[in-house]
Amino acid sequence: MSGTSGTYLGMPAFPAAARDAVRNETLRGNLRHATHTIRDKRAKAVAELDDWARLRAAGRDVKERTLRHLDHYLVQLEESVTAAGGTVHWAADAGEANRIVTGLVKRTGRSEVVKVKSMATQEIGLNEALEAEGIRAYETDLAELIVQLGDDRPSHILVPAIHRNRGEIRDIFRAEMGSWGRAAPAGLSDDPAELAEAARVHLREKFLRAEVGISGANFMVAETGTLVVVESEGNGRMCLTLPETLISVVGIEKVVPTWRDLEVFLQTLPRSSTAERMNPYTSMWTGTTDSDGPRAFHLVLLDNGRTDTLADEVGRQALRCIRCSACLNVCPVYERAGGHAYGSVYPGPIGAILSPQLRGIASEVDASLPYASSLCGACYDVCPVAIDIPEVLVHLRERVVEGGEVTRNGERVTIKPAKGHRGERAVMRAARWALDHPGALRAGQRLASRTRRIHPKRLPGPGRAWSDTRALPEVPAESFRHWWQRTRGGAR
Amino acid sequence: MSSGRERVLARVRRALADVPRDERPQDVRVERGYLRVHGDRTTARTVDLLAENLADYRALVHRVDAAELPQLLKRLLAAHGSRSVLVPPGLPPGWLAAADPVLALVPDREADTAYALDAVDSVVTGCAVAIAETGTIVLDGGPDQGRRRITLVPDHHLCVVRVPDQVVGSVPQALERLAPGRPQTWISGPSATSDIELNRVEGVHGPRTLEVILVDGRTEGQG
Numbered sequence: 001m002s003g004t005s006g007t008y009l010g011m012p013a014f015p016a017a018a019r020d021a022v023r024n025e026t027l028r029g030n031l032r033h034a035t036h037t038i039r040d041k042r043a044k045a046v047a048e049l050d051d052w053a054r055l056r057a058a059g060r061d062v063k064e065r066t067l068r069h070l071d072h073y074l075v076q077l078e079e080s081v082t083a084a085g086g087t088v089h090w091a092a093d094a095g096e097a098n099r100i101v102t103g104l105v106k107r108t109g110r111s112e113v114v115k116v117k118s119m120a121t122q123e124i125g126l127n128e129a130l131e132a133e134g135i136r137a138y139e140t141d142l143a144e145l146i147v148q149l150g151d152d153r154p155s156h157i158l159v160p161a162i163h164r165n166r167g168e169i170r171d172i173f174r175a176e177m178g179s180w181g182r183a184a185p186a187g188l189s190d191d192p193a194e195l196a197e198a199a200r201v202h203l204r205e206k207f208l209r210a211e212v213g214i215s216g217a218n219f220m221v222a223e224t225g226t227l228v229v230v231e232s233e234g235n236g237r238m239c240l241t242l243p244e245t246l247i248s249v250v251g252i253e254k255v256v257p258t259w260r261d262l263e264v265f266l267q268t269l270p271r272s273s274t275a276e277r278m279n280p281y282t283s284m285w286t287g288t289t290d291s292d293g294p295r296a297f298h299l300v301l302l303d304n305g306r307t308d309t310l311a312d313e314v315g316r317q318a319l320r321c322i323r324c325s326a327c328l329n330v331c332p333v334y335e336r337a338g339g340h341a342y343g344s345v346y347p348g349p350i351g352a353i354l355s356p357q358l359r360g361i362a363s364e365v366d367a368s369l370p371y372a373s374s375l376c377g378a379c380y381d382v383c384p385v386a387i388d389i390p391e392v393l394v395h396l397r398e399r400v401v402e403g404g405e406v407t408r409n410g411e412r413v414t415i416k417p418a419k420g421h422r423g424e425r426a427v428m429r430a431a432r433w434a435l436d437h438p439g440a441l442r443a444g445q446r447l448a449s450r451t452r453r454i455h456p457k458r459l460p461g462p463g464r465a466w467s468d469t470r471a472l473p474e475v476p477a478e479s480f481r482h483w484w485q486r487t488r489g490g491a492r
Numbered sequence: 493m494s495s496g497r498e499r500v501l502a503r504v505r506r507a508l509a510d511v512p513r514d515e516r517p518q519d520v521r522v523e524r525g526y527l528r529v530h531g532d533r534t535t536a537r538t539v540d541l542l543a544e545n546l547a548d549y550r551a552l553v554h555r556v557d558a559a560e561l562p563q564l565l566k567r568l569l570a571a572h573g574s575r576s577v578l579v580p581p582g583l584p585p586g587w588l589a590a591a592d593p594v595l596a597l598v599p600d601r602e603a604d605t606a607y608a609l610d611a612v613d614s615v616v617t618g619c620a621v622a623i624a625e626t627g628t629i630v631l632d633g634g635p636d637q638g639r640r641r642i643t644l645v646p647d648h649h650l651c652v653v654r655v656p657d658q659v660v661g662s663v664p665q666a667l668e669r670l671a672p673g674r675p676q677t678w679i680s681g682p683s684a685t686s687d688i689e690l691n692r693v694e695g696v697h698g699p700r701t702l703e704v705i706l707v708d709g710r711t712e713g714q715g
């Protein structure tokens with residue numbers, strides 16, 4: 001069981017959590033505003049590049065090559081990082097990763113660390129593990145700070161406090177900053193610039209005295225040993241360059257083969273995530289550099305369910321994800337249910353296919369996640385590495401309903417059909433039928449359009465509770481891809 | 493530690509049982525049909541685009557001939573109210589010649605603490621390369637750029653780009669010019685956050701003011 005984080009245990013299954021969220025008007029209002037704003041901006045940023053479809057295909061190919069030869073690239077990465085003065089550690093699960101990091105921090109003799117937002121460390125519950133050893137971890141990303149001070153959980157990959165409005169943020173800052181360090185200034189208003197200034201002042205004292213920094217990474221280059229962190233605020237640069245010791249905890253799927261491969265992702269990631277041509281800051285480092293930045297660099301390579309995911313030939317593609325969050329922002333289910341309903345650090349469409357694979361479908365929440373979708377296909381259309389999320393969803397639904405062989409903690413096991421799901425087998429078979437008819441594929445139609453006729457008015461199984469409160473969005477008759485081929489793509 | 497290593501690698505290999513044993517990484521096709529650069533531009537137009545995109549992300553952009561650089565730097569530092577400025581070891585000495593008598597020049601020293609850097613008002617650097625399509629300047633720790641922290645802690649960064657030599661059109665062209673082994677910072681506008689109701693707020697932890705000076709290296713001038 002060490003493969004799972006305790007953070008989200010005891011979460012209600014998706015439908016129950018989503019029902020509560022859908023009834024929360026503030027949350028829904030915040031989410032709708034946020035997702036629509038980012039969605040529209042992203043479309044503009046993407047439209048600036050007339051080779052977007054080819055960049056997307058290249059991103060998919062690079063990740064596919066990496067995953068099919070992951071052992072080769074991990075060993076190469078280890079050699080490069082070691083040659084550049086870094087130390088590489090391997091962690092099969094969350095418990096191992098937490099033990100390694102805690103041990104490294106203890107050896108520095110320090111009792112506090114500064115952290116830059118990292119989904120991998122949230123996934124393994126690192127902050128809690130450090131806390132248990134008397135080490136305080138300070139989150140430094142503004143949104144993470146809001147979440148940490150509010151004793152809350154993140155609800156969006158990129159904008160984790162997307163569910164909080166400015167009034168709530170001001171109240172949290174006023175009430176909580178003092179007990180974590182420098183208090184919020186008297187008379188703090190809810191003006192975003194003032195709130196950002198309060199965060200700057202509050203965190204600066206922590207950065208300046210920091211001796212240990214903890215990060216994740218967006219990419220690791222096997223051929224050179226270079227790690228890449230993409231960010232906006234500068235807290236990443238602070239954590240990566242000011243401390244004496246830097247510890248990066250990174251999922252094994254984040255490796256890319258060559259330096260040149262970055263040319264694809266440094267174009268697609270910023271435009272897909274923050275809808276910018278380029279994000280304000282990108283840091284790249286290779287091991288350690290004499291008299292510039294940390295003297296000690298430790299890379300902890302994290303498995304924690306990733307190899308189990310890799311073992312599934314259909315589900316494997318989820319490991320291509322570069323965590324841009326574009327799929328969240330276009331998802332009609334996410335927009336209404338919010339990130340918390342997914343019961344995992346990975347919300348939205350990507351969470352619906354990643355969490356059940358990383359953690360297995362033993363728990364009710366994980367078994368219900370593949371149903372947290374209307375299969376409309378919008379997530380696939382925007383995904384910069386072309387993950388066919390609907391395909392994986394249908395595959396996982398089948399696994400939930402029919403049971404079968406899966407890999408858990410590196411072992412092949414057979415799981416039984418989930419009891420409450422028997423009634424959905426008919427729907428499953430219909431979806432399978434659509435997938436098994438390549439004629440439909442040749443017509444260039446998306447799964448959603450293919451299954452349009454069998455598209456339920458209400459989501460089956462646990463999804464029903466959610467769809468009872470909402471009319472399901474109409475599936476567009478023409479998919480984005482089809483439209484693309486007909487319009488822009490057809491010009492070539 | 494090595495047990496974790498063997499365990500993870502063994503799991504990876506087992507998970508990839510479907511991959512044919514004689515398949516090599518390069519056998520997996522990567523279709524690089526994307527563009528090396530977007531659009532056909534003259535050199536002058538590429539520099540203009542850099543200026544436009546930098547300004548679009550709220551960097552303050554200035555364009556001067558090499559001969560005017562010292563006076564401009566002096567003026568910009570004074571306008572910002574700076575009394576001290578960090579200087580990388582290899583910054584061309586002429587650049588701050590005009591500002592020198594008025595300002596305290598603080599050398600980039602390893603021994604200085606982050607607190608000491610926090611007390612300095614501004615920093616002046618060169619850059620390794622600048623990318624027109626994205627409005628990005630890249631620092632790689634070269635002698636005219638110094639340690640990464642000196643462009644991070646002070647609140648005001650003045651970055652000099654020699655045009656057109658240091659300007660490339662695109663991200664792929666920039667990566668070709670850069671050495672992966674050097675620590676790099678890619679900067680596109682001042683630090684920013686959109687975490688509060690998605691309102692963009694400039695200046696969280698990095699310098700709140702970024703000024704980029706495009707210096708025409710060919711002093712004869714050109715069209």
Ligand code: SF4
Binds near residue numbers: 387
């Ligand atoms: S699945 Fe695709 S769209 Fe969603 S976060 Fe990952 S890379 Fe982005």
